[in-house]
Structures are given as C-alpha cells and as structure tokens.
Amino acid sequence: MNGAQSLIQSLVDSGVEVCFGNPGTSEMHFVAALDSVPQMRAVLGLFEGAVTGAADGYARIAGKPAATLLHLGPGMANGLANLHNARRAHTPIVNIVGDHATYHHGFDAPLESNIDALTEWLEGWSRRSDSTATVGSDAADAVAASMDPPGRIATLVLPADVSWSEGGVLAGPRDIPGRAEVTAAQIDSVVGALNAEGRATLLLGGVACSEAGLRAASRIAVATGAQILVETFPARLQRGAGLPSFERLGYFAEHATEQLRGTTQLVLAGAVSPVSFFAYPGKPSDLVPDGAAVTTLANVSDDVVGALEAVAELVAPGVEPVLQEANRPSLPSGPLDVRNWADVIGALLPDDAIISDEAATSGWAIPIALAGAPRHDVLTLTGGAIGQGIPVATGAAVAAPERPVINLEADGSAMYTITALWTQAREQLNVTTILLNNRAYAILRGELQRVGAEGGGVVAQSMLDLSSPNMDYVKISEGLGVPASRANTAEELAEQFAAALAEPGPHLIEVMLPPPS
Missing domain, CATH: 3.40.50.970 (Thiamin diphosphate (ThDP)-binding fold, Pyr/PP domains)
Structure with a gap:
C-alpha cells in the first residue's frame, strides 16, 4: 500500500472516522486513497476556514478528533483563524497539511511556503512525515497527541512523494494518558479559601462546564455561599431544565468587574484568571479585584470534575444541587427586536x-x-x-x-x-x-x-x-x-x-x- 493508504487506515484504527477537507494537487493521492478505506467519512468544505471550524465543532460534540486535509501553506493559512478558536477550546484535531514532494522544495515553486512556522503558531504538536514506511506510525502518534488532555491540534505535514510512494505500514492506536489527579493539598487549599472570611467566587471552565461539574459546583455554592461563574466563552456548556444554571463571566470588562466586585477569594476550576479581552486607555487588564487571593483548584488538563466533587464532599456532604426548573418564555408578538x-x-x-x-x-x-x-x-x-x-x-x-x-x-x-x-x-x-x-x-x-x-x-x-x-x-x-x-x-x-x-x-x-x- 502507498503512504496515503497507510495513513488513512491508521487514522481509522486510532478512532478517527471523519475527515473534513479542501484538497489540492499535493493531496490527490490522499483523496484517491479514501475509496480504499470506506470507514473514513470524507466531508468536503469550500474554504479551509470552514473545514477547520467543522473539525472543531465535530470534536467538541464527539469527544474525539476529526482529521482535516489542507492544501500546502496557503491552505493552512486560510484555516488558521478557526484553528485558533479550536486551540482556545482545547479541541483535539488531527490537522493534515499536504506539501510539495521532498525533492521539489529546492525549486521555489509558487506555492512554496514555510509550513513548519505556521504549525508552531498553534502551540500544539507537529511532525513532518519524511518516510512512507513511518507515515502510519506518524498518524497514530498524531491522534494520541491530539487527545493528550485537555486536547490540542496535532499537525502532520505530508509531502506528496511520501503519500504516493509504496511501502506504507499500518500502525495501531497509542495509549492516551488520562487527566492528572488533583492533589489533596490543592483540594485542602480550596476548602480553606471557601471557608475564609469574605466573598468567594468559583470560576468554572473546560470540562467543569459539564453536568457533573455544574452539579458539584452548585453543591459547593449552597453550602458555602460562594458565587459561581462560568468562563466567558466555554467550549461546551450544558444548560437547561434539570441542570444548575450559572451566569457566564461578562465579555465587557465593565460587566465582569461588577460580577467580581467584592470577591476576596477567587477559585479557578479549569479556568484561567480573568483578564480584559482588549486593552482600554486608563483601564486595567487584570480583572481580579485588588487584594483578592487567587487559588487554582485544577488546571484545564487536570481532573477538574473529580476535584470539584472532592471539594463538594468536604464542604457540602449530603447537600443537593439547585437545579433549574423547566420554564419557557411565552411566544411574543409584533416586530422583531434584540429581545x-x-x-x-x-x-x-x-x-x-x-x-x-x-x-x-x-x-x-x-x-x-x-x-x-x-x-x-x-x-x-x-x-x-x-x-x-x-x-x-x-x-x-x-x-x-x-x-x-x-x-x-x-x-x-x-x-x-x-x-x-x-x-x-x-x-x-x-x-x-x-x-x-x-x-x-x-x-x-x-x-x-x-x-x-x-x-x-x-x-x-x-x-x-x-x-x-x-x-x-x-x-x-x-x-x-x-x-x-x-x-x-x-x-x-x-x-x-x-x-x-x-x-x-x-x-x-x-x-x-x-x-x-
């Protein structure tokens, strides 16, 4: 089998079942190989930004990566904005970027560019496949790297001759590490912050925005009186009747400042310390109230849900969460407006x-x-x-x-x-x-x-x-x-x-x- 066939089959064997793509000439052997691996669903997008955004949406719901297929450096550049959003969402994506044949680089063809520099901008994992014999292994490594908690973009640069040459070897799935367990010392420090004098605010992010995380946070709030806020732009937030309901931290700095006013203890659970989205003349960038202590319960790569549940067991044993009752607005009438x-x-x-x-x-x-x-x-x-x-x-x-x-x-x-x-x-x-x-x-x-x-x-x-x-x-x-x-x-x-x-x-x-x- 050729390199493209071994790559696609190794992706499928590692659990990647969908490829969103906008291919060009250097990816044609990959495209041809799709017929030989029917387990891989190929979805065509007309613009690379739509391709990368679709891979982001897929992974946020599926909980596993999709692959993308982009054409050389310009195709990668067209997809970067939504790859940036995916990076901030900690979304697992296997980003395959075709490249010129290895021997063609020296000719400075019109589409020649520094793809490797673009992959570094994403702050994820990247590798250039330089051998048909190892491209299957590279693909399996890319899937594992993308799933390394909390999830990231793994970019595999695929030269055309590596793709079309015979000698591809299949590779099986790699072991994927779990989320790091939060230490007892971290949990104890958060319990101390919640029990300290003043007002505590617990800021949720990442997988803490799932049902289990929300329920644990609500128990903590009921028992301690802590304010619960959700990060401004969560990757995936579960809401609605039967779940705890919390405000998101405001987008505008003025709103966020009001929400955090009076906070003396800020606890971060899968979220980062809040800052203003932009700089404004005469206004601070750091939104943490002056004098407030900031304590991290869990980083986004940690078992934040387990940590929240552990804290809840210590400060709220037997306490039930407050759940949102079913309640719909009445159908309005008249001309449409923003409400x-x-x-x-x-x-x-x-x-x-x-x-x-x-x-x-x-x-x-x-x-x-x-x-x-x-x-x-x-x-x-x-x-x-x-x-x-x-x-x-x-x-x-x-x-x-x-x-x-x-x-x-x-x-x-x-x-x-x-x-x-x-x-x-x-x-x-x-x-x-x-x-x-x-x-x-x-x-x-x-x-x-x-x-x-x-x-x-x-x-x-x-x-x-x-x-x-x-x-x-x-x-x-x-x-x-x-x-x-x-x-x-x-x-x-x-x-x-x-x-x-x-x-x-x-x-x-x-x-x-x-x-x-």
Whole structure:
C-alpha cells in the first residue's frame, strides 16, 4: 500500500472516522486513497476556514478528533483563524497539511511556503512525515497527541512523494494518558479559601462546564455561599431544565468587574484568571479585584470534575444541587427586536439541541430565554476569531446526526464562512441557522467609543456598516442549496422556526432586526 493508504487506515484504527477537507494537487493521492478505506467519512468544505471550524465543532460534540486535509501553506493559512478558536477550546484535531514532494522544495515553486512556522503558531504538536514506511506510525502518534488532555491540534505535514510512494505500514492506536489527579493539598487549599472570611467566587471552565461539574459546583455554592461563574466563552456548556444554571463571566470588562466586585477569594476550576479581552486607555487588564487571593483548584488538563466533587464532599456532604426548573418564555408578538427573537427560540427549542452561538451583540438575551428550556449544549466562540458559528454547527451535526443543531449567527460573522452552508446541503445535515441581520458590525460601534477613539465621523462609521448594498441572505443561502426564509415579526419567526425543525435537512431563517443605535 502507498503512504496515503497507510495513513488513512491508521487514522481509522486510532478512532478517527471523519475527515473534513479542501484538497489540492499535493493531496490527490490522499483523496484517491479514501475509496480504499470506506470507514473514513470524507466531508468536503469550500474554504479551509470552514473545514477547520467543522473539525472543531465535530470534536467538541464527539469527544474525539476529526482529521482535516489542507492544501500546502496557503491552505493552512486560510484555516488558521478557526484553528485558533479550536486551540482556545482545547479541541483535539488531527490537522493534515499536504506539501510539495521532498525533492521539489529546492525549486521555489509558487506555492512554496514555510509550513513548519505556521504549525508552531498553534502551540500544539507537529511532525513532518519524511518516510512512507513511518507515515502510519506518524498518524497514530498524531491522534494520541491530539487527545493528550485537555486536547490540542496535532499537525502532520505530508509531502506528496511520501503519500504516493509504496511501502506504507499500518500502525495501531497509542495509549492516551488520562487527566492528572488533583492533589489533596490543592483540594485542602480550596476548602480553606471557601471557608475564609469574605466573598468567594468559583470560576468554572473546560470540562467543569459539564453536568457533573455544574452539579458539584452548585453543591459547593449552597453550602458555602460562594458565587459561581462560568468562563466567558466555554467550549461546551450544558444548560437547561434539570441542570444548575450559572451566569457566564461578562465579555465587557465593565460587566465582569461588577460580577467580581467584592470577591476576596477567587477559585479557578479549569479556568484561567480573568483578564480584559482588549486593552482600554486608563483601564486595567487584570480583572481580579485588588487584594483578592487567587487559588487554582485544577488546571484545564487536570481532573477538574473529580476535584470539584472532592471539594463538594468536604464542604457540602449530603447537600443537593439547585437545579433549574423547566420554564419557557411565552411566544411574543409584533416586530422583531434584540429581545423577542430570543424568546421565540426559547419557547420552541427542541429537546437535546446543540446550539452553536455566534450571535454576538444581538444574542445578549439568549442565556435568559434558554435557561429553563429543555437540556441543550452550547458551543461558543472560544478564541474570538469570528466566522466560527456556521462551520462549528456543521461539524456538530456530523458528530450527532440524531440531534437538532441550531446555529445563532450574526450577519457580519456569517460572511466569513457562509460557504459552509453548501456542505450542510451536500451532507443533508439537520442544522437550522438563525441569521440575525442588523446590517452592521454592531459590536465595533460600541468598541469605537469604549477605546476612546476620537471622531467617529462618516468614514469611520462607514467601516462598521453592512448596508449599501444590503446583503440578501435568503438568496445567498438558496444559492448554496439551503432552503431559506425571512422573518420580520415574532409570529413569522415562530412559524418558520417550527417548520424548519419539522423538516429534515438544513434551513436558514434571516431574522431582520433594527439597526443598532
């Protein structure tokens, strides 16, 4: 067998069953080899950013990596933004990047680039396969490296001649280490912080945002009076009726500062110490209140859920968590605005939904509207690089075809990777995209003032405006093969959302919102 065949079969034998790809000439032997390994599902994306985002969404739901297939350095560069988001989400991805044949490098062909420098930027694992005989082993090592807790991007650079040459050897799965156990001393230090005078705040991140972590945190809060907050952008947060419900730390520094005000003991459970997303003139970057002590219970790579449960047993023996009661908003009526569209989603959200949330400023009411809805998973914009929502929804739907996927998508963010709708149509994925159209980069209008920029005149405002011409997302969606409709009122949105959920395959609803003031 050739190198490509041994690579793909070794990936499958190591548990990787899906490859999202946008290949080029140097990857053609990999593409040809897909027919010889039918266990590998190949999913085509039209842009590398959609490919990498889909792999991120898949792994967040499946709990195991997908592979990507990218074309040389420029293809890797096109996919970096959503690989950045995946890195911040600690998502396991096996990122395969084709390269020129080894003997072709010296000719400085037009697509020649420093791929190795790009792999270093991801701060993960990387290797260049330099032998057909070892490419299967390299693939198995990449899978194991991607799953090393808490998860990371493992990039395998595959020269074309290594791929096409005969002599490939299969490799079996590697042992994957478990999460590190938290020491008794760490647990005791947290118990001491929770029992100290003043106000304690417990900040949850990573797998602490799962049901088991949330339940343990709620027990701790009931027993000690500690405030519980969830990190601003969790990779996967379980919410809804029957689960504890906690606020997320605010995106805006002013909001986060208010949430943390009065905290004297800050305990980190799978989260990092909070900082402002951006620097602002005259304002601190560190959001920890002055004088507050910071104690780490568990890092993101540790057994944070086990640590939370151990703390709960010490400070809250026999205490039950407080669970969110089932409670849906009533269906609203009238013209759509930034509040009532969220109530429509909350009123009609199906059981066991997956929500890919890139609603940005138009989505502030969603956590409130969905608090008592049926249980669901929320996947958020972990790294802040917009253009994640549609691809992540695509990958999540591949990972869980039996679950409804709802993509809450801002209009500006959508245009980065809207071609992922085509993949949804091609694969007939059950994704309903709620595209929120206010015809502006609304968040940047606020940031223009918050950073203290002078002026904000006609030219500056035009850089934040998405009208003139207005984009027609219904036509764009239909042109990519996804049925679409437009809603101007709450009644129209409710009718269209219910219809989309009842019909298999992807749908898009363009939600017309007032322009931001």
